[in-house]
Every structure is written in C-alpha cells, then in structure tokens.
Amino acid sequence: MDFISLLGLIITLAIDTAFSWVRMFAALAVSIVISIFVGIYAATHKYAEKIILPIVDILQTLPILAFFPFVIFIIVAAIPGSIGINLAVVFLIITSMIWNIIFGVYESIKVLPKEYGEISKLYGLSRIERFRKIYLPAVMPRVVEQSTLSWSIGLFYLVTSEIFSTGNSQYAVKTGIGAAIASPLITGSALAYGLALLVFIVFVIATRLLFFKPLEEYVVRYNRHTQQKPESRAISYAKVMGSFGSRIARRLNPQQLIRSSGSAKTAMKKRGARSVREEGGIATIEKYGTAIKYAAVALIILGIAYVFITNPALMGYEATVLRALVYTFARVWFAFAIALLIGVPVSVYLIFLTRHSSKYLLLFQILSSIPATILLPAIVAGLKGTPYHGEITAVIIFVLGGVWYIIFSTMNMAKTLSPSIPEVKGIYGVKGADAWKKIYIRAIIPGLITGGITAIAAEWNASIVAEYFTVGNNVAAQVGIGVGKLLDLSLSANNLTLMLLAVANITVMIILLNTFVWKKLYRSVSKMYG
Amino acid sequence: MKMVQAKNISYSFSPESVIIGDVSFDADKDEFVSLIGPSGCGKSTLLRIIAGLVKPTGGKTLYMGKKVDGPSSGMSFVFQDFALLPWLTNLDNVKIGCSMMKLSESEKEKKAEIMLDKMGLSGFERSYPNVLSGGMKQRVGIARALVSDPKVLLMDEPFSSLDELTAETLRSDIIYHLKNKNLPVNSVIMVTHNVEEAVELSDKLIILSKKPSHVAATKHIDLKRPRNKRSKEFLDIMDSVYATLAK
Ligand SMILES: Nc1ncnc2c1ncn2[C@@H]1O[C@H](COP(=O)(O)OP(=O)(O)OP(=O)(O)O)[C@@H](O)[C@H]1O
Ligand SMILES: [Mg+2]
Numbered sequence: 001m002d003f004i005s006l007l008g009l010i011i012t013l014a015i016d017t018a019f020s021w022v023r024m025f026a027a028l029a030v031s032i033v034i035s036i037f038v039g040i041y042a043a044t045h046k047y048a049e050k051i052i053l054p055i056v057d058i059l060q061t062l063p064i065l066a067f068f069p070f071v072i073f074i075i076v077a078a079i080p081g082s083i084g085i086n087l088a089v090v091f092l093i094i095t096s097m098i099w100n101i102i103f104g105v106y107e108s109i110k111v112l113p114k115e116y117g118e119i120s121k122l123y124g125l126s127r128i129e130r131f132r133k134i135y136l137p138a139v140m141p142r143v144v145e146q147s148t149l150s151w152s153i154g155l156f157y158l159v160t161s162e163i164f165s166t167g168n169s170q171y172a173v174k175t176g177i178g179a180a181i182a183s184p185l186i187t188g189s190a191l192a193y194g195l196a197l198l199v200f201i202v203f204v205i206a207t208r209l210l211f212f213k214p215l216e217e218y219v220v221r222y223n224r225h226t227q228q229k230p231e232s233r234a235i236s237y238a239k240v241m242g243s244f245g246s247r248i249a250r251r252l253n254p255q256q257l258i259r260s261s262g263s264a265k266t267a268m269k270k271r272g273a274r275s276v277r278e279e280g281g282i283a284t285i286e287k288y289g290t291a292i293k294y295a296a297v298a299l300i301i302l303g304i305a306y307v308f309i310t311n312p313a314l315m316g317y318e319a320t321v322l323r324a325l326v327y328t329f330a331r332v333w334f335a336f337a338i339a340l341l342i343g344v345p346v347s348v349y350l351i352f353l354t355r356h357s358s359k360y361l362l363l364f365q366i367l368s369s370i371p372a373t374i375l376l377p378a379i380v381a382g383l384k385g386t387p388y389h390g391e392i393t394a395v396i397i398f399v400l401g402g403v404w405y406i407i408f409s410t411m412n413m414a415k416t417l418s419p420s421i422p423e424v425k426g427i428y429g430v431k432g433a434d435a436w437k438k439i440y441i442r443a444i445i446p447g448l449i450t451g452g453i454t455a456i457a458a459e460w461n462a463s464i465v466a467e468y469f470t471v472g473n474n475v476a477a478q479v480g481i482g483v484g485k486l487l488d489l490s491l492s493a494n495n496l497t498l499m500l501l502a503v504a505n506i507t508v509m510i511i512l513l514n515t516f517v518w519k520k521l522y523r524s525v526s527k528m529y530g
Numbered sequence: 531m532k533m534v535q536a537k538n539i540s541y542s543f544s545p546e547s548v549i550i551g552d553v554s555f556d557a558d559k560d561e562f563v564s565l566i567g568p569s570g571c572g573k574s575t576l577l578r579i580i581a582g583l584v585k586p587t588g589g590k591t592l593y594m595g596k597k598v599d600g601p602s603s604g605m606s607f608v609f610q611d612f613a614l615l616p617w618l619t620n621l622d623n624v625k626i627g628c629s630m631m632k633l634s635e636s637e638k639e640k641k642a643e644i645m646l647d648k649m650g651l652s653g654f655e656r657s658y659p660n661v662l663s664g665g666m667k668q669r670v671g672i673a674r675a676l677v678s679d680p681k682v683l684l685m686d687e688p689f690s691s692l693d694e695l696t697a698e699t700l701r702s703d704i705i706y707h708l709k710n711k712n713l714p715v716n717s718v719i720m721v722t723h724n725v726e727e728a729v730e731l732s733d734k735l736i737i738l739s740k741k742p743s744h745v746a747a748t749k750h751i752d753l754k755r756p757r758n759k760r761s762k763e764f765l766d767i768m769d770s771v772y773a774t775l776a777k
Pocket of ligand 1: 543547549568569570571572573574575576723741
C-alpha cells in the first residue's frame with residue numbers, strides 16, 4: 001500500500017469513527033436528559049419510585065442487545081432507510097447507557113440533606129427554580145461520573161450493533177467503525193484492520209482526555225463544597241457493574257469507609273444517616289421488584305401460551321428456540337467459568353498483592369473500553385482452519401466480554417472494605433492458603449456476584465454477533481446452534497414470530513436466573529457482610 | 531530497657547512531597563507513648579513504619595535492639611477503622627491475630643475466647659462484627675491485637691471513631707488492663723489528635739510539627755493514675771501541649 005492510499009484509509013477510518021461517535025454522543029445526550037427527569041421524578045415522588053426503581057433494576061440486567069434484531073426490524077419498517085437504521089442503533093445505545101445514570105441521579109437526590117427541601121420551602125422557590133438551583137447542581141457530579149462509565153458500555157453496544165447490522169444489507173449501517181471493521185476491505189488486510197483498531201483506540205483515549213476528564217474536573221471544582229467523597233466513586237462503579245452489587249455495596253459497613261481522622265465522627269454520622277435513607281430505596285426494589293418481576297414473567301408466559309394455543313404449529317418454533325437457548329447457555333457459562341479463572345487471580349493480585357494497582361487500572365480501563373466484538377476479525381483470522389473455530393470464536397468473545405466486569409467490580413467492591421484490610425494481613429502474617437480462604441476470596445465475593453450478573457448479560461449481548469459473524473456477504477464464523485445465531489437468521493428471513501419468541505424466551509430465562517440464582521447468592525452474602 | 535527506637539525516620543511519597551522530615555524517639559519498657567501532631571503530618575505513616583508495614587525513605591526502627599524490616603509477631607496494631615473482616619465471626623477475627631503462632635486450631639480458639647472475654651465480649655464469639663456497636667468492634671480489634679501476646683502495641687487513633695462516652699469507657703478499660711499487668715504488653719505507642727486523651731493515658735508525649743514533620747517537643751507526664759482530668763496539674767499540662775501545637 002502506498003503512502004497516499006494509506007493516508008486515504010486513515011482518513012476514511014477517522015470519518016467512520018466520527019460517525020459512530022456522533023451516534024454515541026446523541027445517545028449520551030438523550031440518556032442524560034431522560035435520566036435527569038426520570039431520576040429526579042423517582043426520587044421525589046413516592047409512588048413513582050415504587051414503580052420506576054424496580055423496572056430500571058430489571059432492565060439493566062437484561063441483555064438488551066438480543067432485542068436489537070427486533071428493534072431494528074420494527075423501526076426500519078416504520079422509517080425505512082438509513083434514518084431508521086441509525087435511530088435503531090442510537091436507541092439501542094441509549095438502552096445500554098441510561099440505567100446507571102438514572103440510578104446516579106436518583107441517589108444524588110436521595111442523599112441530599114433534608115435542609116435543602118426546607119430551604120426551598122422557606123424561600124418559596126418555584127418548581128423550575130428548585131430544579132435549576134437545587135436538583136440540577138446536586139445531580140451533575142454523579143451524572144458526569146456515570147456518563148464516563150456509560151460511554152464504555154455504550155461502545156460495546158455501538159460496535160456490536162454496527163457489526164450486526166452489516167449482516168443484512170437491508171439493515172446495514174453505512175458509515176461507522178463497527179461497520180468498517182466487518183467489511184471485506186478491512187478484514188482482508190491485517191494492516192487495514194490494525195489501522196482501524198488504532199484509530200478506534202485513539203478516539204477512545206482522546207474522548208477520555210479531551211471530553212470526560214475536563215468535564216469531571218469542572219464538576220469537581222464546581223461542586224467542591226458538596227462533599228463528593230472519593231469512595232462514592234467506587235460504589236458507583238460497582239453500581240454500573242450490576243444492580244445487586246450496588247445494594248451489597250451500600251450494605252457493607254459504612255464506618256469502614258472512613259479514612260481521615262478529623263472528620264471521622266461526622267462522616268460516620270453522615271454515612272449512617274445516608275445508608276438509612278438508602279435502605280428505603282433498597283427495600284423498594286426488593287419488595288416491588290419481586291412482584292414486578294413475577295408479573296413480567298407471568299405476562300410473557302401467558303403471552304407465549306396464548307400464541308401457542310391459537311397457533312399450535314408454533315410449538316415447533318418453541319422447540320427450536322429452546323434448543324438454541326440451551327446451547328448458548330452452555331457456551332455462556334463455560335465462558336464465564338474461564339473468565340472467573342482469569343479474573344479472580346488478577347483481581348486478588350491487584351487488590352492485595354501489588355502496590356501499583358492504579359497503574360494497571362489505567363491500562364485496564366483503556367483495554368476494557370475496546371469492545372470484545374471489535375476483535376472478531378482478528379480472532380476469526382487467527383483460528384482459520386482450526387476445528388470448531390466457530391465455537392471457539394464465540395467462547396473467546398464471551399470471555400473477553402465478561403472478564404472485565406469481574407475484574408472491575410471485584411476491585412471496586414473491595415474499595416468499600418476497610419483500606420486497612422491488606423495491612424491486617426501484613427501485621428498478623430496471614431499467608432498462603434489461609435490468606436486465600438480467610439481474606440482474598442471472601443473479600444471479592446460481593447464483587448464476583450455483581451460482576452457475574454453483568455458479565456453474563458454482556459456475554460448474551462455478544463451472542464448476536466459472536467455466534468454468527470458475517471463479512472460482506474460471507475459468513476466468516478458461526479456456531480452450530482445458538483440463540484444469537486437464531487436471531488440473526490430470523491432477521492434475514494424476516495421471521496418476526498421466531499424473533500419475538502426467542503427474545504421472550506431469553507427474557508424469561510434471565511429474569512428467572514436473576515431471581516433464583518443471583519438474588520439467592522446475594523441474600524446469603526449480604527447476610528454475612530452485614 | 532528500650533522496646534522500640536525510631537532513629538532519624540524520614541518519609542516522602544515523592545521528592546516534592548516530604549511527609550516526615552526527621553523523627554527520632556523511643557519507647558521504654560512499661561511506657562505508654564503518645565504521638566500527637568497536626569492533621570496530615572504523617573502520624574499514621576510513622577506508626578506503620580514502626581510496625582514494618584511501610585519502608586521508611588531514610589532512618590530505621592529497632593525493636594528490642596533489632597532492625598525492623600517487616601511486620602513481626604512482637605508488635606501488634608490497632609486500626610482506627612477497626613479493620614475487622616466482616617465475613618468472619620468475632621472469634622475468627624480474633625483468631626486471625628494468632629496466624630503467626632505455631633498452635634493448633636483449638637489452642638488458637640481457646641486463646642481467642644479468653645481474650646474476647648477479657649475485653650468484655652463473651653457471648654459474642656459466634657456473631658459477626660456487623661451486629662456490634664462501634665465500641666464493641668474496637669474491642670474485637672484490640673482483642674485481635676493482643677491475642678498473640680505482643681510486647682508492643684501500636685494504636686492509630688483507636689478511639690477517634692467512637693463517640694466520647696464509649697471512648698471514655700474503652701480507654702479506662704485498656705489502661706486498667708495495661709497498668710495492672712493483666713497483659714504481657716510492655717509498651718504502647720498510640721497516635722492521637724486528642725490532647726486530653728494523650729495526657730490522660732501517656733507516660734510520654736511526642737509532639738510532632740506539621741509536615742515535613744520533626745519532633746517539636748517531648749513531655750514526660752508523671753501524674754499518678756487514675757488521673758483526674760480536672761486537676762490543676764492535668765490542665766496545666768494540657769495547656770502547655772496546646773501551646774506547643776499552636777507554634
Ligand atoms: N499516596 C500518597 N501520595 C502523596 N501523599 C500522600 C499519599 N497518601 C497520603 N499522603 C499524604 O501524607 C501525609 C501523611 O499522611 P498520614 O495519614 O500519615 O497523616 P496523619 O498525620 O496520620 O493524618 P491524620 O491526622 O489525618 O490521620 C498526608 O498529608 C497525606 O496528604
Ligand atoms: Mg492518621
């Protein structure tokens with residue numbers, strides 16, 4: 001490749017990425033605006049709170065990407081052409097970004113001292129003034145903080161949905177880095193692919209340094225007096241990583257978060273008050289969440305039953321879907337086991353065994369914002385000719401998609417423990433198997449649950465491209481049977497029924513798993529952790 | 531006999547931020563030493579250096595004449611935030627303190643039970659730290675520190691996360707055990723920012739300057755115990771400590 005065409009390629013890739021970034025920023029803007037209103041509304045209205053919180057809690061654990069084939073089908077049917085496709089992509093990214101921002105807004109209002117409400121009554125502030133002068137400034141720090149995290153999650157959805165869309169010319173995104181990655185032009189040449197990856201990473205780092213970092217600094221400076229404690233960041237990280245974890249985080253001993261001696265007592269009082277107030281939110285999710293979950297499952301099952309009764313022929317479809325679900329389920333959990341084998345030692349090393357975890361953390365943050373699915377072409381090329389390469393590709397993507405959640409959430413949950421715990425280990429000389437048994441594993445369990453639930457959701461999300469990856473008009477890698485593949489095929493075949501059935505089945509399965517596996521685990525752990 | 535000697539300790543995170551300039555002091559046998567100084571002057575860091583948890587940038591610590599380069603079973607530590615492991619029962623938390631001892635599990639258990647009892651917590655062996663009040667948690671933390679029969683007890687603001695009444699009771703319990711030789715502990719080094727507490731408990735008071743810190747003054751306090759906090763002598767000593775701190 002000569003210099004001119006190389007330069008041309010870089011410029012094209014930069015333009016592609018810029019288009020993707022426009023989608024990302026559009027989604028972020030919409031997410032923030034909606035989150036602010038919904039979050040404040042939920043925090044200030046008792047009845048709304050009881051409905052909104054549990055719903056957001058369920059939605060943030062669903063693998064929403066699985067809905068994408070359905071969403072794109074519906075939206076493009078209503079608005080044909082590239083506008084519809086782009087709307088579908090942006091919509092999807094919003095569904096990945098919005099939940100943790102809503103929780104962030106909700107919680108910032110909930111922890112506001114009561115005096116703020118009294119002030120606004122005392123001075124007779126109008127609704128709009130109250131919003132502008134009290135609520136908005138109060139929520140901005142968390143909004144910014146959560147946005148950074150939402151961005152990383154959104155990137156995965158962006159790339160995955162763009163790659164997915166190219167699988168079917170009718171729904172293909174024309175310009176975008178995900179679309180480019182999956183085009184024969186790029187996958188055909190290692191150099192071009194490497195460049196695409198490089199351009200993507202440059203954009204990721206530039207966004208972090210030029211957009212989010214200044215924004216964070218601005219908000220911190222602006223809000224210095226509002227006492228954003230450093231540990232709240234740890235907790236909110238954990239929050240993104242999963243809903244149960246956040247609840248566990250808040251239940252962990254609050255006084256163990258205190259570091260500085262001077263303000264220890266006041267901080268303790270404040271945290272105490274805060275956790276009492278937050279308990280309200282947790283209880284709300286627990287109480288109404290279960291009811292809403294059962295209602296949702298019942299509704300879906302009733303729907304499926306109705307469809308079957310009116311259309312007995314569909315039983316065949318259901319059998320197909322269930323079979324596919326079982327295969328993907330096995331793949332997802334096998335990959336999760338591998339992710340644990342990698343993630344647990346890495347987390348323990350970072351939390352307890354090195355003093356340089358902050359250095360690694362930066363590296364990991366950059367690495368983790370590279371969506372696993374962008375590596376598909378490389379993995380496919382690397383495995384060419386290997387038996388079962390389609391299966392292996394899917395599992396590798398699942399592992400890569402899940403392992404970061406395990407590492408980050410264990411690390412962030414560990415921050416909510418007393419910072420002195422590693423010193424306890426040193427002072428009393430706890431070593432070897434004893435240290436693993438009594439300290440390491442126990443300390444990361446809450447993070448494993450938090451990370452586990454989100455890692456698994458991420459794996460299901462990845463399945464729509466990892467199980468059936470197309471380049472141009474060719475299938476580059478595919479599994480034998482899988483629900484991700486089924487979704488792809490049903491979209492190409494315009495088979496709405498099959499698609500809906502698959503989505504309904506996935507939803508029921510995830511909700512059941514969350515209720516009967518993760519929730520149980522969470523309960524037994526939270527009893528122990530207090 | 532000198533239990534602990536800190537010799538010309540200095541510490542910096544980076545060349546620009548020197549925290550501890552040059553600090554030397556020692557703790558004799560049967561001496562209760564308090565370190566007091568402005569916030570951020572490196573008291574906690576200094577205590578961790580003595581414990582062998584942190585390597586000093588310069589200088590060294592001697593424990594019974596031997597250089598410290600890592601935690602040893604002769605010196606134990608009490609943390610400001612208790613640092614209990616929430617997933618272990620109170621008894622198991624105390625047993626953690628025996629990790630370096632060559633004892634069977636049941637012997638460790640026995641020791642831990644005795645120590646919990648001494649701290650007034652019998653009946654709470656099987657429950658978890660989260661059911662305890664702050665004062666009781668710190669009792670578990672102190673039991674853990676004492677269960678291995680350390681000769682030197684290091685405490686980093688052990689009472690400052692507690693409310694004043696609780697702290698008062700715990701302080702008098704601790705000093706009672708120490709001075710009545712109920713425990714094999716020979717000397718105590720305690721970090722505090724509470725002048726009254728320091729004067730009440732200590733035989734020797736080391737006042738540190740602000741960072742980069744050095745020893746601003748050393749005061750020997752020979753008031754007889756139990757000390758009357760309203761007595762003129764007590765108040766005079768407090769005044770002079772405040773005066774040094776304000777400099
Ligand atoms: N990682 C770090 N890098 C640079 N400076 C640090 C770091 N950690 C702590 N410091 C600084 O070191 C100083 C000493 O901390 P240390 O906790 O030992 O002080 P302290 O006297 O115990 O304070 P306090 O009264 O608040 O307990 C503080 O001024 C703190 O700001
Ligand atoms: Mg300190």
